[in-house]
Amino acid sequence: MQDRPTYDELLAAVERFLDEEIVPNSEGARRFHGRVAANVIRIVRRELEREEEQLAGEWAGLDGLLGPAEQPQGRSALRDAIAARTEELCGRIRAGEADSGPFRAAVLAHLRRAVRDKLLVSNPAWLEEKTS
Template sequence: MTAPHDPPTAAQLTEAVREWLENHVMPNVSGAMQFHARVAANVLAMVEREIEFGPAQQQRHLAGLHELGCADDAELARRIRSGELDNGRGGVRDDVEAFIFESVVDKLRVANPKYLR
């Protein structure tokens, strides 16, 4: 799957570094260094999730943009700004809102899944 590269995978390598930060660095430092080590471990966990979920999320996102007739997020943003996608009641169309909401939820599933309510 990751050919020509040998094991470990990118995700496994990232995981190994994160575990080293969590199990060997963080317990042995304090204050600002511990905070920055925690930030680093969180960033690596995010990268692991992006490696796992990213490809399927990207396919879904591109398919959704295509359904709305937009090439990318920039075009979608422009068309919302121009009022082209309004629902006539001071908001955007339900299908547009639903697609964007799902994309945002996908982003959070990678960036910070605990944030979801």
């Protein structure tokens, strides 16, 4: 286990440095890229906070669609296995199995959750749609 500050505490410092020192003191492309950099830090912080829970949720969702399978140990193995099972799901969609009926509804519900999880990390504001 590492000493304090934690990775999140360190990243918070980088984020503030970019937002409060680099962006206001730069112009043009550098200013814009300073904003992009601060946003990338925010994405990474949210991902580190949520990844474990989100991977477990996505695995459970794939179990529901494709049948239960043994969950691999370790985050990297789990990511690879989720990609492989998602590719399997893509194959079933291409074969027309999700064109209609209960499987379509289940696939749409699973994807809503999985894509919502991605947006909670990359751009939470996207989920708060303004409607008239």
